[in-house]
Amino acid sequence: MNSRATRIALLLSMLLTFPVVAATEHPTVASITNDAWPPFIDVDGRIIDVDGRNGLALDIVTTALQTQGVTLQVTIKPWARAMRDVVDGRNDLLLATWKSEDRQQILLFSEPYLQNRLRFIKRVGDPFEYHDLASLRGKRVGIVRDYSYTGEFAKSHNFIREPHQDLLANLRMLAAKRLDLTLEDEIVASYRFYQLKLADRYQFTGPPLTIQNLYLSAGIDNPRSQALISAFNQGLKLIMDDGRYEQILARYGSMLHSNQMPEIIRPSTNPAAHRPLMEASMYVSTASPTSHLNMPWWHLPGAL
Structure with missing residues (x-):
């Protein structure tokens, strides 16, 4: 084999053995x-x-x-x-x-x-209490447009779901009595109440609708x-x-605790592990101060 052919063969060998960056490298x-x-x-x-x-x-x-x-x-x-x-x-x-x-x-x-805990929110002074989906009969419930509300809540015809842009839009509609209820992650809603000084206007009612990963x-x-x-x-x-x-x-748990907000829930694929938490009396609005919980978050299952 002449020198030129040798060089070509060597080059081909190197190309074939050189590490190739995977197409899936991030x-x-x-x-x-x-x-x-x-x-x-x-x-x-x-x-x-x-x-x-x-x-x-x-x-x-x-x-x-x-x-x-x-x-x-x-x-x-x-x-x-x-x-x-x-x-x-x-x-x-x-x-x-x-x-x-x-x-x-x-x-x-x-x-x-x-994980997120979805809870219903009502106006302070409204005697309604959420117990289950049957208790929503005839209600107008504000939801966020294109959020994923799964299960029977998404399919039920017992109540009206009204989509709006975000939680704040739903709270405005709720204040104007154009909605009866809205729902949101408990930490998000509590944080908004705290930020905007709305704790005297809204409160949670009943147990969570769902706990979502x-x-x-x-x-x-x-x-x-x-x-x-x-x-x-x-x-x-x-x-x-x-x-x-x-x-x-x-770090965030400390901030939430200082503002009397609920605990952070770590991810889990075992919904049964949260059953006692979902049934706790702290989730009934008549037993808790406006928009706040009646039990310190560090006493609860799953707390930091």
Whole structure:
């Protein structure tokens, strides 16, 4: 073999044996979006750092992805638009998502990283008490447009579901008596009541409608989705193992505690584990001060 042929053979050999970067290797920069949902996400269109907090969910997701070398670019949008932009691939990630059968056709979900407790909210002074779906007969219930309300609540014809842009829009409608009830994650609603000094106007009623796992998600047709969700899952396990996850929860738990708000619920795939919590008397509004709980959060199951 002449020298030229030898060089070509050697070059081909090197190309065949040189490590090839896997197509699924995760990107180093990703765009993430959500609606403003304090205290889970509490930024105004960009990452800011006020007292070290950008929002409980955002801090968990950011920390987990940073362990994998992924930096996030954050954009805040109305929920319906945020979800549409992730499904269409204009953004890579949706920060805080509940899972449903319909959404699994269009979104790829991470491992759960928190849980949400959905509770009904009424005007102070309204004698109504929520007990079960039958007790909602004839009621007008404000929901958030394109949120995933699953199960019998989404199917029932005993009451009217009225979609609006967000919790604040529903609270305005509730104050004007154009709605009878609305519902929201208990921590989110408590935080809004505290922020906007609304604790004398609204209160929770009855047990939670549901306890929902909270996920990071990505558009199923986005070629970056699998790599980014895998990177997050790896990072989430890492920060759960090394204590950083607990540190984030402790920091926000302290803030919630200082404002008399409910405890943070860690992710779980075992709903039965929360049955005693769901049946606790603290969830009956007649037994609790306006919009607050009648028991310190650190005494409850699952508290920090």
